[in-house]
Amino acid sequence: MKVYGDRGSSNTRRVLTTAAYLGLEIEFVFVDLFSGQNRTPQYLALNPNGTIPTFVDGEVMLFEASAIMIYLAEKVSSPLLPAGNAKYETLKWMFWAAEHFRRGPTVLIEQRFMDRLKGHEEDETLVAEALQAINRYTAVLDGHLRGRQFVVGDAPTLADFDLASPLSHIPRTRAPFLEYPHVAAWYERVNKLTAWQATGVAQEHRICEIERLFKPVQSWA
Numbered sequence: 739m740k741v742y743g744d745r746g747s748s749n750t751r752r753v754l755t756t757a758a759y760l761g762l763e764i765e766f767v768f769v770d771l772f773s774g775q776n777r778t779p780q781y782l783a784l785n786p787n788g789t790i791p792t793f794v795d796g797e798v799m800l801f802e803a804s805a806i807m808i809y810l811a812e813k814v815s816s817p818l819l820p821a822g823n824a825k826y827e828t829l830k831w832m833f834w835a836a837e838h839f840r841r842g843p844t845v846l847i848e849q850r851f852m853d854r855l856k857g858h859e860e861d862e863t864l865v866a867e868a869l870q871a872i873n874r875y876t877a878v879l880d881g882h883l884r885g886r887q888f889v890v891g892d893a894p895t896l897a898d899f900d901l902a903s904p905l906s907h908i909p910r911t912r913a914p915f916l917e918y919p920h921v922a923a924w925y926e927r928v929n930k931l932t933a934w935q936a937t938g939v940a941q942e943h944r945i946c947e948i949e950r951l952f953k954p955v956q957s958w959a
């Protein structure tokens with residue numbers, strides 16, 4: 739099984755965390771977005787979006803991190819995707835994460851990290867809209883997490899990894915997720931999971947590398 743991605747990407751991190759949590763051996767193939775490796779004909783043949791992560795297991799070729807995570811959990815019948823009604827609860831929060839929860843943070847990572855690396859000022863209107871969306875949906879998650887250990891039931895599911903992934907960019911986005919007490923307590927629990935910790939260390943290491951790469955542009959800007 740191969741995962742194509744960048745360890746600095748929170749979408750790649752969701753997939754790598756799932757594989758590590760399940761103890762699955764995967765071959766990691768680094769795709770350097772900054773030198774356009776995601777735009778080569780070979781890569782676009784695997785994933786016509788030119789995004790990361792991409793996954794290959796024999797004839798199975800997937801893009802979309804959540805689809806890859808579901809594939810991995812089902813491959814080993816893991817309770818990360820539980821049975822019965824809990825399965826639909828898990829999927830509900832995963833779809834919600836994509837449709838609502840991660841949209842604001844995606845704007846912030848562009849505005850406050852990617853564009854800043856290139857020496858651009860942030861767009862105040864886009865940032866204000868993103869923060870408004872983040873507050874709206876984090877309040878919903880906070881209400882749900884009151885009195886709960888994890889998003890679905892008392893053990894982690896794929897929904898926890900999907901929802902925690904944008905929090906891993908807080909140092910860059912300065913998104914106010916941790917101002918919500920139940921979200922903050924839940925994130926502390928997620929941070930205690932060995933698989934999540936390991937991918938977090940690798941992510942921060944890679945982010946430092948990226949920042950070093952762009953340093954001349956930053957000081958020139």
Ligand SMILES: N[C@@H](CCC(=O)N[C@@H](CS)C(=O)NCC(=O)O)C(=O)O
Pocket residue numbers: 747748749750771776787788789790791801802803804
């Ligand atoms: N919904 C996609 C999002 C993938 C995505 O946007 N990845 C970013 C990196 S975190 C990317 O590849 N950006 C490069 C581009 O859009 O060209 C998923 O869950 O896999």
